[in-house]
Amino acid sequence: MGRNRKVGLDWWPRDIGLYRDPKLRAARQKFGVLGPYVYECLLDIAYGDKGYYIAYSGEGREDTLWQLREYTAGLENVTIETLAAVVDQLAASGLFHAALYERGFLTSKRIQMGYFLATVTRNAVPINFDIWLLTEQEMREKNPSGKSFVLRAFISRTENAIYRTENAIYCTENPQSREEQRTEEQSTVEQSRPEKRKQLRLILVGRPNWKKN
Template sequence: MGRNRKLGLDYFPMDVDFFQDIRIRKLIKYQGGKAVTVYALLLCIIYKQGYYVRWDDELPFIISEQTGFEEAYIQEVFKCCLIVGLFSKKLYDSDKVITSKGIQERYKSICDQLRRVCQFDEFGLISSEEIGISSEEIGISSEEIGISSEEIGISSEEIGISSEKKPINSAKSTQKKRKGNNKENSINRVKEKMGSDFGSCDIPLSELQHELSADSGWEEAIRLHLYRNGIKVFDHDMFLLWLDKFVISLKAGGTISKDRKGFMEHFRNWILTEIKRGATNLFQDTNDALLKSSECNKTYHKFLSYIKKQAPYCFSNMRLPTEEEFLLLRDKYGNDMFKNALCTIEGRVDIRSKWDVLYNAVLKQFEFMKDEK
């Protein structure tokens, strides 16, 4: 009976340009130098099991125990890793899987050095061409796998071959030359047929909206674009809302169709301008509603009222602590410590701009206050 194939690694290399990676630089800027420790530990956990790991509720506790950082901070670091592209957000959203193309490429490289069979049975982000398998390398032609020019929608006339043009008794070198030319023509025709320059023709706005509203990759690119420009709060519902507003504004201006590429570029610039125009008071209505609904709980209502009076910016622009979070803050840290932390956050733009959740910002400030002592 054969041994089970080993999946995990005993080591993995780190590039000397690790800290020059723009994603690492963003992670440090947004979450501080300690975030690299969290990211490195996640890599160790992943490579110990193979090329991916599933996120679960115990993972923040495990990392917290090993690093000494708060679980809330670890969750924020992980969220930032997804936003800047250190992990695949698409796989995380669909299957709670933590991995990336870079992780898998490094895993494959090590397996190759160890002469170990490398298979991406699930959640693979590397194509067969990148793994090193192509039809030419394994000696299979389009004829052998049963694909003809007719089946992909290209006739012999379209790729520039007719019975009159077929060379007869030509020299071997001439045949190769014609073959090369025909191959080049074929590729160009395929591109035209499949619409490789898919952004060059106008498409009705309703079709574009429907198509792009389901494009998670483009949505993530928009989210990252906004994050880079200081817009930290932007979820899927907001994406759909702004996309709808954009289409309405185009129709109001008389536009009924647009090329795909132009539509995407226009939306990218338009949404940043529009959000920044009214970027303040993002949570005003939500927090006012929460304050009103808390009237039956006098202690919690008093807590929220204090925030609204003493920290109006935080009240209007950050998600307020839930009742459960409020109890944790009160019981663990006390009222005086919370008031000091809140006062600092309210007066420090550099602190409050990093967080969209007041609870996490307060925990972070508690950590700074503890270090100062």
């Protein structure tokens, strides 16, 4: 049985001046230091578990809020409802991708770039490209050698998608394959044989009888 692939990170790079990020201003003004602290906790949860996102819907949302409650256990008057409001504010401030947040995911280009850089040397990385935000160009700029598994998987997926699209267009424009065309031609030949035999009988019936001299 193969060994399970590692997904999360053992460490993640913390940006200098993270708490001074302008996008954290609204959360800091509304919730004080709790705003940026919750954001940092969410980064820790994302990088340590899924690696580049948090499942934030249904049980995933409940589990995340309870983890945040554990992170903030030493702080007074911090309820689950307050933590949920902080997360909503962080998303509203653009710290998480808006469309994916509506779908129940907490992620961003910043988070994904951090994960991408931390996994460049890994031989295999499970990625859900349906929620992956980085472009090929953005990844190539950080990994010019192109050795990153994530980058190679992204390129392969893109090329396969292009091939499938071109193949679908070809099939639409050419609904009959060569084999189907050969089958149709053979069928036409088979259908024409009885008609030819009928014509031959008519010719023979209409031919005059020749008498011997």
